Amino acid sequence: MAFCFKCGNQLQDGAVFCSNCGTRIDGAANTKSEEEEKVLLEGLCNRIKSKFNVQNGHGLLTNKRFIYNKHSLAKIAAIGLLVNFTKGTYDFDIKLSDIKEVKDGRQGVSKTIIFVNRYGEEYNFYIKNRQKWVIELTNLLGREKVHCSL
Numbered sequence: 001m002a003f004c005f006k007c008g009n010q011l012q013d014g015a016v017f018c019s020n021c022g023t024r025i026d027g028a029a030n031t032k033s034e035e036e037e038k039v040l041l042e043g044l045c046n047r048i049k050s051k052f053n054v055q056n057g058h059g060l061l062t063n064k065r066f067i068y069n070k071h072s073l074a075k076i077a078a079i080g081l082l083v084n085f086t087k088g089t090y091d092f093d094i095k096l097s098d099i100k101e102v103k104d105g106r107q108g109v110s111k112t113i114i115f116v117n118r119y120g121e122e123y124n125f126y127i128k129n130r131q132k133w134v135i136e137l138t139n140l141l142g143r144e145k146v147h148c149s150l
Contacts, residue, residue, distance in 0.1 A: 003037045007090030008060050008067035021090050037064050041136055044084050044128035048107045058088045059127060067093040102137050103147045
């Protein structure tokens with residue numbers, strides 16, 4: 001099973017373009033590397049941009065990166081809470097090798113997960129099933145990088 005190197009969408013066998021983001025797939029160079037990319041966890045993942053700015057989205061954790069897909073306001077307005085059952089559109093990803101630290105955060109009474117990249121930029125997320133994500137991130141990155149309570 002292969003995934004688009006840009007948005008993380010699962011590719012059809014023999015695909016020339018990603019059906020989600022339209023990126024051209026150049027055979028083995030973009031779909032395979034020394035180890036095939038595998039989705040380990042995915043689900044509701046809301047990005048906390050500030051105290052009053054929360055972006056509804058969907059997160060994927062693979063053995064190579066964290067991928068964030070956001071939901072548009074139009075889609076949220078049209079289908080309401082059902083938007084949480086969709087995958088959204090690609091916004092950005094963070095390679096696991098670029099993650100300097102993962103730590104606890106808060107949004108109101110909810111615990112969040114903060115990813116800190118090697119440039120010091122912080123990305124704060126409320127993730128459904130947070131405990132599973134913390135365990136998987138610890139398995140992937142090691143205890144020296146993951147400083148989250150269960």
